[in-house]
Structure formats: C-alpha cells, structure tokens
Ligand code: BDR
C-alpha cells in the first residue's frame with residue numbers, strides 16, 4: 001500500500017483533498033505538512049488538525065512547514081485567497097478546535113525521514129507552494145532517488161493562469177522553489193489548471209453530504225458551499241467549483257485518471273513571466289523521463305469516485 005503525505009495550505013479544496021486521501025483505499029495518509037498560501041502556515045496546520053479530528057482520524061500527525069518563500073521575508077494572504085476560501089481558510093465555518101497540536105519535527109525533516117523509511121512507496125502530494133519540498137531536496141538530495149512519486153497541484157501549461165495571465169496561485173507563491181522541484185529529477189506529475197478546472201462540484205452534490213445528518217457531512221457541505229458561491233463570482237462560466245487539490249490526491253493513487261505528456265519543464269523565476277510553468281528550451285532535445293504534465297482528465301470517473309469516497313467517509 002502507498003504511503004501518502006499531503007503538503008497543504010488548507011484551504012477549502014485542500015480540506016477536500018484530506019477527505020479524499022483518508023477515504024482512498026489505495027493509500028495510508030501518514031502525515032500532513034502545513035504550508036502558507038490560502039492562509040498563514042500556522043492556520044493551515046491548525047485547520048488540518050481540526051479537520052482530521054472531525055473526520056475521526058486524530059492519529060494522522062500534522063507538521064508545520066516554512067512560513068514564506070526563500071525569496072521573500074514574510075508572507076501575507078492575498079485578498080483573492082480570502083475571498084475564495086474565507087479568512088479562516090474554511091469558508092468562515094467554525095470547526096471544533098482539535099485536542100492535538102502540531103508535531104515538534106519540522107515538515108521539511110518529516111519529508112526526509114519518510115523518504116528514507118518508505119522509499120518507492122512514498123507519494124508526496126503538494127497542493128500549495130513548493131517551498132517545503134524544495135527545502136527538503138536541498139537539505140538531503142538523496143531523497144530525490146528515494147521518493148516514489150510527487151503529484152502536485154499547480155501550474156498551467158495549455159490554459160492561462162488564475163493569478164496572472166500566465167501564473168497559477170501555488171506556483172506563483174514561490175517560483176524559485178517550483179523551478180528547483182521541476183528540474184530536480186524527481187519523478188513528478190503536474191496536475192495543473194489544464195485539468196483541475198474541468199472537475200467541478202455543485203450544490204446538488206454538497207446537499208447529499210448535508211442530508212447525511214453527521215457533523216462532518218454538514219460542516220463539509222457548509223465549507224464547500226462557501227467555495228461554490230465564491231466561484232459564482234470569480235469564475236461564473238464554470239458552473240461549479242473546481243476540485244483542484246483532491247484531483248491531485250486522486251491522480252497520485254490512480255494515475256489512469258489523467259492523460260499526461262512527458263516534458264522537461266521549468267518555471268520562469270524572473271520578469272513578467274515569473275511563475276509560468278513551461279517546457280525547458282535548454283533541455284528540449286533531452287529525453288523527458290521524469291516530469292509529466294496532465295493535459296486531460298476522466299472527469300466523470302473522478303467526480304463519481306470523489307463523491308462516493310467523501311460521502312462514505314462523512315457517513316461514518
Ligand atoms: C490552487 O490555489 C489554491 O488557492 C487552491 O487551494 C489550489 O491549491 C489553485 O490554483
């Protein structure tokens with residue numbers, strides 16, 4: 001069985017990824033690393049703790065990652081993030097505070113420890129900035145050959161970005177870290193806006209969770225409805241909210257959900273295109289073996305599996 005670590009800026013779709021990872025039979029969720037992005041890093045870690053406890057999985061440890069990119073001195077949440085995820089990251093829904101606290105070990109060291117322990121069975125799913133993973137491979141480059149696979153939510157190859165015309169939010173937070181990860185020889189798949197904005201959820205779906213009559217069903221319905229309402233304002237053409245982060249968790253355990261192309265990629269780190277994910281022209285004649293970008297998704301099968309897994313989990 002695969003061992004999965006989520007690296008999250010929790011975040012509503014990050015919260016949906018937690019539920020997916022807990023419910024997916026193909027993997028054990030062995031830990032969550034907190035990142036900054038939708039919220040500050042400490043709020044991200046606290047949200048993850050609260051959600052895990054509500055979902056009946058207080059045994060999954062939560063680690064704190066880095067609080068900002070290596071090229072900035074600090075981090076503050078963008079107004080658009082607060083608009084989409086709520087100021088508290090979970091749609092202004094109040095969650096019961098978890099009894100447990102974050103682990104003492106840093107998220108970066110947890111990546112390194114788990115890579116040595118589980119090797120090819122370890123799946124890392126970052127759905128926020130790539131700051132923590134970049135720091136881990138810098139601290140211990142040997143993990144590049146140990147990690148089973150990295151399936152990340154971020155970037156945009158065939159469509160425009162969602163923060164600027166060329167950049168997606170997660171990569172935009174730390175283009176330098178993302179570039180280091182993309183060019184590191186890690187086996188990785190980019191689950192970008194190309195595919196995630198095709199996988200949509202509506203209030204018809206969340207209604208089914210509310211009708212379960214459980215705390216988890218009700219809270220997750222409230223949280224996700226906030227996100228659906230925000231999408232009505234920011235992306236009315238979609239007709240639902242995008243399941244960015246849970247699609248990355250799903251593709252990590254079932255890569256057949258997406259079609260990918262192999263491509264040696266880079267991330268622009270400077271100038272007007274900083275944060276853009278694109279083919280690396282300096283390696284255009286080198287065979288691409290490690291880096292894939294998803295360009296198509298079996299959205300019906302994914303949304304169906306997603307709804308089944310989450311509804312079963314919330315019913316417990
Ligand atoms: C990504 O940015 C964050 O706001 C979401 O949680 C998702 O990971 C989408 O661009």
Ligand code: CA
Nearest residue numbers: 011014127128
């Ligand atoms: Ca996220």
